[in-house]
Amino acid sequence: MTDTGIGxxxxxxxxxxxxxxxxxxxxxxxxxxxxxxxxxxxxxxHARLNNVDTAAAASAPGVIAIFTGADMAAxxxxxxxxxxxxxxxxxxxxxEPAHPPLAVxxxxxxxxxxxxxxxxxxxxxxxxxxxxxxxxxxxxxxxxMNAALAGASAVHDDVPDNMCFDWEIGDKDATETAFSxxxxxxxxxxxxxxxxxxAMEPRAAIAHHDxxxxxxxxxxTTQNPHVIRLLxxxxxxxxxxxxxxxxxxxxxGGFGSKISHYAEEAILTxxxxxxxxxxxxxxxxxxxxxxxAHGRDHETHAELAMDADGNFTGLRVATKANIGAYLSTFGSxxxxxxxxxxxAGVYTTPAIYCEVKTVFTNTVPVDAYRGxxxxxCTYLLERLVNKAARETGIDPxxxxxxxxxxxxxxxxxxxxxxxxxxxxxxTAFNTALQAADYEGFAQRRAESESNGKxxxxxxxxxxxxxxxxxxxxxxxxxxxAGLYESAQVRVHPTGSVTVYTGTHSHGQGHETTFAQLVSExxxxxxxxxxxxxxxxxxxxxxxGTYGSRSLAVGGPAILKACNKVIDKAKKIAAHILEASEADxxxxxxxxxxxxxxxxxxxxxxxxxxxxxxxxxxxxxxxGLDENxxxxxxxxxxxxxxxxxxxxxxxxxxxxxxxxxxxxxxxxRVVNPMIVEGQVHGGVAQGIGQALxxxxxxxxxxxxxxxxxxxxxxxxxxxxxxLNVGTQSVMGASNPLEVKGVGEVGAIGxxxxxxxxxxxxxxxxGVDDISMPATPSKVxxxxxxx
Amino acid sequence: MPTVSxxxxxxxxxxxxxxxxLLVQYLREHLGLTxxxxxxxxxxxxxCVVHVDGESAKSCTMxxxxxxxxxxxxxxxxxxxxxxxxxxxxxxxxxxxxCGFCTPxxxxxxxxxxxxxxxxxxxxxxxxxxxNLCRCTGYHNIVKSILAGAKAMQx
Ligand code: FES
Ligand code: FES
Numbered sequence: 058m059t060d061t062g063i064g065x066x067x068x069x070x071x072x073x074x075x076x077x078x079x080x081x082x083x084x085x086x087x088x089x090x091x092x093x094x095x096x097x098x099x100x101x102x103h104a105r106l107n108n109v110d111t112a113a114a115a116s117a118p119g120v121i122a123i124f125t126g127a128d129m130a131a132x133x134x135x136x137x138x139x140x141x142x143x144x145x146x147x148x149x150x151x152x153e154p155a156h157p158p159l160a161v162x163x164x165x166x167x168x169x170x171x172x173x174x175x176x177x178x179x180x181x182x183x184x185x186x187x188x189x190x191x192x193x194x195x196x197x198x199x200x201x202m203n204a205a206l207a208g209a210s211a212v213h214d215d216v217p218d219n220m221c222f223d224w225e226i227g228d229k230d231a232t233e234t235a236f237s238x239x240x241x242x243x244x245x246x247x248x249x250x251x252x253x254x255x256a257m258e259p260r261a262a263i264a265h266h267d268x269x270x271x272x273x274x275x276x277x278t279t280q281n282p283h284v285i286r287l288l289x290x291x292x293x294x295x296x297x298x299x300x301x302x303x304x305x306x307x308x309x310g311g312f313g314s315k316i317s318h319y320a321e322e323a324i325l326t327x328x329x330x331x332x333x334x335x336x337x338x339x340x341x342x343x344x345x346x347x348x349x350a351h352g353r354d355h356e357t358h359a360e361l362a363m364d365a366d367g368n369f370t371g372l373r374v375a376t377k378a379n380i381g382a383y384l385s386t387f388g389s390x391x392x393x394x395x396x397x398x399x400x401a402g403v404y405t406t407p408a409i410y411c412e413v414k415t416v417f418t419n420t421v422p423v424d425a426y427r428g429x430x431x432x433x434c435t436y437l438l439e440r441l442v443n444k445a446a447r448e449t450g451i452d453p454x455x456x457x458x459x460x461x462x463x464x465x466x467x468x469x470x471x472x473x474x475x476x477x478x479x480x481x482x483x484t485a486f487n488t489a490l491q492a493a494d495y496e497g498f499a500q501r502r503a504e505s506e507s508n509g510k511x512x513x514x515x516x517x518x519x520x521x522x523x524x525x526x527x528x529x530x531x532x533x534x535x536x537x538a539g540l541y542e543s544a545q546v547r548v549h550p551t552g553s554v555t556v557y558t559g560t561h562s563h564g565q566g567h568e569t570t571f572a573q574l575v576s577e578x579x580x581x582x583x584x585x586x587x588x589x590x591x592x593x594x595x596x597x598x599x600x601g602t603y604g605s606r607s608l609a610v611g612g613p614a615i616l617k618a619c620n621k622v623i624d625k626a627k628k629i630a631a632h633i634l635e636a637s638e639a640d641x642x643x644x645x646x647x648x649x650x651x652x653x654x655x656x657x658x659x660x661x662x663x664x665x666x667x668x669x670x671x672x673x674x675x676x677x678x679x680g681l682d683e684n685x686x687x688x689x690x691x692x693x694x695x696x697x698x699x700x701x702x703x704x705x706x707x708x709x710x711x712x713x714x715x716x717x718x719x720x721x722x723x724x725r726v727v728n729p730m731i732v733e734g735q736v737h738g739g740v741a742q743g744i745g746q747a748l749x750x751x752x753x754x755x756x757x758x759x760x761x762x763x764x765x766x767x768x769x770x771x772x773x774x775x776x777x778x779l780n781v782g783t784q785s786v787m788g789a790s791n792p793l794e795v796k797g798v799g800e801v802g803a804i805g806x807x808x809x810x811x812x813x814x815x816x817x818x819x820x821x822g823v824d825d826i827s828m829p830a831t832p833s834k835v836x837x838x839x840x841x842x
Numbered sequence: 843m844p845t846v847s848x849x850x851x852x853x854x855x856x857x858x859x860x861x862x863x864l865l866v867q868y869l870r871e872h873l874g875l876t877x878x879x880x881x882x883x884x885x886x887x888x889x890c891v892v893h894v895d896g897e898s899a900k901s902c903t904m905x906x907x908x909x910x911x912x913x914x915x916x917x918x919x920x921x922x923x924x925x926x927x928x929x930x931x932x933x934x935x936x937x938x939x940x941c942g943f944c945t946p947x948x949x950x951x952x953x954x955x956x957x958x959x960x961x962x963x964x965x966x967x968x969x970x971x972x973x974n975l976c977r978c979t980g981y982h983n984i985v986k987s988i989l990a991g992a993k994a995m996q997x
Contacts, residue, residue, distance in 0.1 A: 741981065
């Protein structure tokens, strides 16, 4: 028996190295004789690139080489690819303009790479970059989506109207019919504010080329090393996989911003074969602000049709999504299949139609950020449902209850492609209402009022589809690769285990959680298990970590490999114990001939597998090392309810979050401590979106929120303690029965916060507020009401 | 190039550095003490916090030469051999870290808080962390860790 298996709050294996300063982040690695790269970046949002004169810079002290887009183009380096093809309403494919790693004829956003300077020191590279003379013809910038669609200025000359694609999902006619018979139509306009992910570790890379073997090694801060190898190797640089190794050890946070294949990775790898030294590049935070893929940035008009009894009968949504200057790796999937397929939410709305126009602008590419599409959907729905409650006079709790999918309706086919497998939304909803003491709110409100404060409570329910795979479904929806996951479980001769996973941990604690899976499976303590990830030289294959997929897709792969190990070990034990294989049972780490006391410990069998004297060599090969690939049949569907209670000071607009409650159904919980931590982090980012964060470009495309002095990150005293809990129905789409937890916090929380503020301000006549709801905005709304 | 000398984690060190070298660069690039991190370029994230003469300081915001003659300690010097400092242990026990990038700065900052305020309240901890950003934890467990660490440090 082991107490480090599934369900235990095992303290994290990775913590000791992080707590003692011995983490191994990319910037902590130095290679012998390494040179340093500095990227010269465009100061303009949109300009024609006439001439890049590097002569003076090339002779500056320490400079080894300078390359421009022309040099890469001369080598026929490919553009950075997009992994997800979306089709227009008329069936034609989306516009996919070229995305050269170093700009060739135009720069398209502030921060676009114009040249790379490689020098003996970082300071020398940076100093030399200032000597490069670039002749720009500045062009008008397309920043606002509506202006861009009106043809303000073509970001790509071959896409004059800046429309990347015009996509739709759902049954338009059925939805129109629902609206023509509606008793109430509620309409809303919402903006989902653009966010800058801001993982605390800035991106970094080190590339090395060994000319004697033709090998390339790239250390990079990525969430998906094999995906980078595949994309960069096959599409950009034409390096075969056996000559290209991607290493991504400790990564200081990702949140989606480190899934994209970034230009710097290709630039450094390519340049490393031109110079004879390894090259290192580390982003400064200012570069992160202007080059890391941003998140969200939607403008939506939506309408909800209801019958006279308050039942939802139809939903019509029109969204404009900003895709930025280029299509980033997953950029096109976020405002489509990760967004509009969730428009049913947890409700029985029978007819839904959603159209999405995705727009190129002279801003940084927009891609996945924690939740990716699902927070945008949830925010829209839950604002709309609250508005419906207010306009029809139905209580916000009742209107949700009335329209919620019931526990006996699963599997539930939504009108927007997804089939929810299992769930029990009313139970989680009730649990949350109790945990938040919803009943006691009126009294708390009265107390606040007596102190001159406005108090409000806001509810949000949500559902998300995660565990991305399933490959066949993803492929049918436009993914250009299957999204299964792999694992290798290597039992060493004396019974300790190394697990190789194709997922990637950058804060999620996989080294602990995955060890727990093996501990449970083999009946050995978790400290006998080590998890290896992040090195394509060690791990056979994998699709990395995003979309809350690691445990839901990578976990079952590990389980499958463990089962293969057990099957083989039973054969070995049967031979040595002179019993038939069918009589061998395996429990608590011991192989036993059933009904006897003849047994072998796990470590005895593994030793026999590697250094056998007595072994059925004719029947099975020695060794105890198994591979598995796993692809689920469906997404998993975490769901839940978040409730926020705020107190607003009407004189200053300052908002205090008095209580925040989250009840999430994440399926089976492997490590409750880690699960809570994931929800905390997600909720903090959601509260950040609701109250503090917002990316602002001016009309010329200059990033006004380009530092921590201008972009408001949540700090410790901006946030409350969080009341989080789980209320789970076991997942049905994978054998571990898990659903995924990485994103739920960021999905459920923003509308709960905004609904709470609007509830607080309703008595003052305020009926709308946009995110981030800063004190000045709140104060202004009160004044305008 | 001028020479700079100081004590780092109890050892005397000395090197020739470019005058513009920041303390954090000196620690990371010259001494290989990569536990001290750089998360920003505007002195706001606190990933770089070390102790200079016993007080927390942002090592990205001072030149190595300003630490001439000082006694500097970094996250690498905090544990006693294999035994974690009580504040490190409290972070481990309370899941006060996820990706670990902010962690060295958080821990060094927390130790300095307890030096100045042995028994901080939750609100005091939250306010003290004004100069330390964490994107992963939502601070909930960091605050919990620091309160537990403060208790443990009192023995
Ligand atoms: S590196 Fe951010 S404050 Fe020092
Ligand atoms: S643990 Fe990742 S930034 Fe704090």
